[in-house]
Amino acid sequence: MSQAPDKLHDTVRDYYAERARNTDSCCSSAQCCKTKNVIYPEDLLADVPEDIADFSLGCGDPITLACLEAGQTVLDLGSGGGLDCFLAAKKVGPTGQIIGIDMTPEMIEKARASADRLRLENVEFRHGTLEALPVKENTVDVIISNCVINLAPDKHEVLTEAFRVLTPGGKLAISDIVTQGPLPKEIKESLAAWAECVAGALDINEYTAVLEEVGFTNIEIIPVYFDPETVNEAVTEPERSIDPDTIPQEMLTKTVFSARISAYKPEE
Numbered sequence: 001m002s003q004a005p006d007k008l009h010d011t012v013r014d015y016y017a018e019r020a021r022n023t024d025s026c027c028s029s030a031q032c033c034k035t036k037n038v039i040y041p042e043d044l045l046a047d048v049p050e051d052i053a054d055f056s057l058g059c060g061d062p063i064t065l066a067c068l069e070a071g072q073t074v075l076d077l078g079s080g081g082g083l084d085c086f087l088a089a090k091k092v093g094p095t096g097q098i099i100g101i102d103m104t105p106e107m108i109e110k111a112r113a114s115a116d117r118l119r120l121e122n123v124e125f126r127h128g129t130l131e132a133l134p135v136k137e138n139t140v141d142v143i144i145s146n147c148v149i150n151l152a153p154d155k156h157e158v159l160t161e162a163f164r165v166l167t168p169g170g171k172l173a174i175s176d177i178v179t180q181g182p183l184p185k186e187i188k189e190s191l192a193a194w195a196e197c198v199a200g201a202l203d204i205n206e207y208t209a210v211l212e213e214v215g216f217t218n219i220e221i222i223p224v225y226f227d228p229e230t231v232n233e234a235v236t237e238p239e240r241s242i243d244p245d246t247i248p249q250e251m252l253t254k255t256v257f258s259a260r261i262s263a264y265k266p267e268e
């Protein structure tokens with residue numbers, strides 16, 4: 001993408017501010033934003049009010065991937081309406097702590113209002129960017145993120161920040177959009193496609209290389225599309241709204257897809 005990072009941030013912020021204002025679920029790109037019933041096990045959503053559970057803009061289930069334990073401190077990168085933070089809170093219990101970070105004020109406001117409604121005292125939402133996390137170093141046990149890192153102009157910068165705040169031995173457990181093979185130039189250069197989680201997606205090999213460069217170990221990137229355990233109609237036939245005439249369906253199912261990504265900060 002030839003656009004300046006600030007321009008990309010502004011585009012993404014405007015796009016998600018609008019989603020928050022319209023309480024519209026789903027950015028409806030390739031694999032982004034499957035309905036809640038597709039991406040989360042039913043029992044995980046039990047007791048979550050429907051309107052909160054419905055406001056998912058994610059592309060996977062980082063909660064199950066994270067295998068959270070009671071008492072852990074969890075950081076959600078790009079927390080949006082807060083659903084993953086609320087689900088994480090159930091897993092870590094009252095002795096754990098959840099911090100959601102988002103750069104869109106409308107999302108922070110929405111997430112805080114839902115946390116109040118749910119009377120969750122161990123969940124807080126901080127306004128900030130993934131490129132300069134308002135979080136102390138070596139303080140987070142697990143980082144989760146759902147369909148966000150693809151939106152960042154500089155993935156190396158974001159993952160370096162994630163590495164900084166994780167405790168030694170800490171885990172990164174994210175769902176994100178990835179590619180396998182190149183995207184056409186017109187898609188790579190489309191601001192709309194960037195905001196809708198397609199144009200900024202890294203190739204799996206590139207994603208792995210960035211995680212390695214930053215210092216992560218035990219890296220696993222599992223494409224959901226190719227996983228026979230999880231593949232289903234909704235994933236193989238994604239809904240989409242961007243440039244419907246220019247992005248071939250074949251590409252949306254075979255080149256751009258959701259992946260479960262896990263990695264660790266080494267023990268000291």
Ligand SMILES: C[S@@+](CC[C@H](N)C(=O)[O-])C[C@H]1O[C@@H](n2cnc3c(N)ncnc32)[C@H](O)[C@@H]1O
Pocket residue numbers: 012013016027055056057058059077078079080081082083084101102103104107128129130131145146147148151152197
């Ligand atoms: C596709 S939505 C996903 C929201 C949420 N994770 C979910 O699953 O519903 C992307 C979110 O990431 C936020 N975001 C994108 N880039 C960001 C950045 N560089 N720093 C902080 N937040 C960012 C947006 O404001 C938006 O709320």
